[in-house]
Amino acid sequence: DQQVKQNSPSLSVQEGRISILNCDYTNSMFDYFLWYKKYPAEGPTFLISISSIKDKNEDGRFTVFLNKSAKHLSLHIVPSQPGDSAVYFCAAFGNTGNQFYFGTGTSLTVIP
Amino acid sequence: EAGVAQSPRYKIIEKRQSVAFWCNPISGHATLYWYQQILGQGPKLLIQFQNNGVVDDSQLPKDRFSAERLKGVDSTLKIQPAKLEDSAVYLCASSFASGTTYNEQFFGPGTRLTVL
Numbered sequence: 001d002q003q004v005k006q007n008s009p010s011l012s013v014q015e016g017r018i019s020i021l022n023c024d025y026t027n028s029m030f031d032y033f034l035w036y037k038k039y040p041a042e043g044p045t046f047l048i049s050i051s052s053i054k055d056k057n058e059d060g061r062f063t064v065f066l067n068k069s070a071k072h073l074s075l076h077i078v079p080s081q082p083g084d085s086a087v088y089f090c091a092a093f094g095n096t097g098n099q100f101y102f103g104t105g106t107s108l109t110v111i112p
Numbered sequence: 113e114a115g116v117a118q119s120p121r122y123k124i125i126e127k128r129q130s131v132a133f134w135c136n137p138i139s140g141h142a143t144l145y146w147y148q149q150i151l152g153q154g155p156k157l158l159i160q161f162q163n164n165g166v167v168d169d170s171q172l173p174k175d176r177f178s179a180e181r182l183k184g185v186d187s188t189l190k191i192q193p194a195k196l197e198d199s200a201v202y203l204c205a206s207s208f209a210s211g212t213t214y215n216e217q218f219f220g221p222g223t224r225l226t227v228l
Contacts, residue, residue, distance in 0.1 A: 004154070036219075043116070043203055043219030044155070089154050099168060100145075100217065102154030 003027050004092050006103035014111050019077040021106045023090035026071065030092040030101075035064060035075050038087045038105070047088070048075070080110045114138065116220035118204050124226045130192040133223045137185070137206030143167075144181055145217060146189050147203040155203055161187060191225075199227045 005024045013019045021035075031052040036044035050057040050064045050073065057064050063076045077084055090103045117136040125131050137144050142163050147155035158177065159169040163184035172179070176195070181187040191198055201222040207215040 006154075009152075041121075041221065043205070043221050045219065046216055091154075099157055099160070100155075102156070104152065104154045 002104070003030075004090060004101045004103040006090060006106050008106050009104070010107040010109070012109045012111060013080045015082055016079045019075075019080045019084065019108055019110070021075040021077075021088050021090075021108065023073050023075075023103050024071060025073075025092050025101075027092070027094060027101075028068075028071065030094045032093040033064070033066060033073050034091045034093070034100075035062075036089045036091060036102075038089065044089055077108075080108075082110045082112050084108060085110050116204055116206055116218055118202075118220035118223055120223055121221065122224050122226075124228065125194055126228050127196055128193040130190065131194055131225060132188050132190045133202050133204075133225075135187045135189070135204030135220060137187070137204070138218055140208065141206035141218075142184070142209050143207045143215070144187050145205040145207075146179055146187070147205065149201045149203055149222070151200070158189070194225075194227045196227050199225055201225070 003026050034049040035047040037047045038044040048059050048062045048064050050066050055066050066073045087105045087107045089105045092101050119134050144161045146158045149155045158172045159179045160167040161181040164181045179189045201224050203222045204220045205217040207217045209215050
């Protein structure tokens with residue numbers, strides 16, 4: 001029962017260009033969404049989040065967009081840098097389940 | 113501030129053997145989580161503790177997995193006996209509190225388990 005899906009397992013982008021990572025969810029009770037970044041041999045680290053009452057949240061080069069009607073969120077990285085190369089997980093949190101649900105991850109490679 | 117500590121970092125065992133993982137959360141964090149991440153998948157919550165009580169263990173295979181958090185600080189996750197499909201990275205995370213409000217989770221580096 002995959003409630004959070006990331007349909008692109010990998011993405012390659014040229015340095016300086018925009019990276020767009022997508023995530024879809026099925027449960028309309030989710031009210032908080034997060035993106036985590038994971039380097040090899042390390043645990044995931046929090047990147048950016050958005051509450052369901054917003055449709056956009058920006059933090060420096062990172063912007064998360066939420067489309068509740070489509071049950072879709074995306075992470076934009078502009079401009080992309082080689083250090084952004086990592087696996088990105090989206091996650092959803094719902095106060096009914098009190099639990100995080102993670103997507104399967106998208107491996108981003110930023111080419112210098 | 114010290115992060116979430118986990119040990120060992122890597123473990124290789126044969127099927128039917130037992131294994132235990134240890135986690136030390138960030139000081140002051142009441143909530144501790146154990147996740148299983150199978151290759152190519154996202155982390156899946158196994159068990160969540162609030163202090164030393166279990167909040168959610170609905171996805172923990174209780175016939176072979178057990179976890180405890182004595183004194184509400186450190187935690188151990190045990191698998192006995194291990195199966196091939198238990199090969200995964202086991203992540204520990206902690207947060208200041210839990211409940212119906214989101215609290216940021218901080219993850220440890222994980223323990224990579226290989227079952228042969």
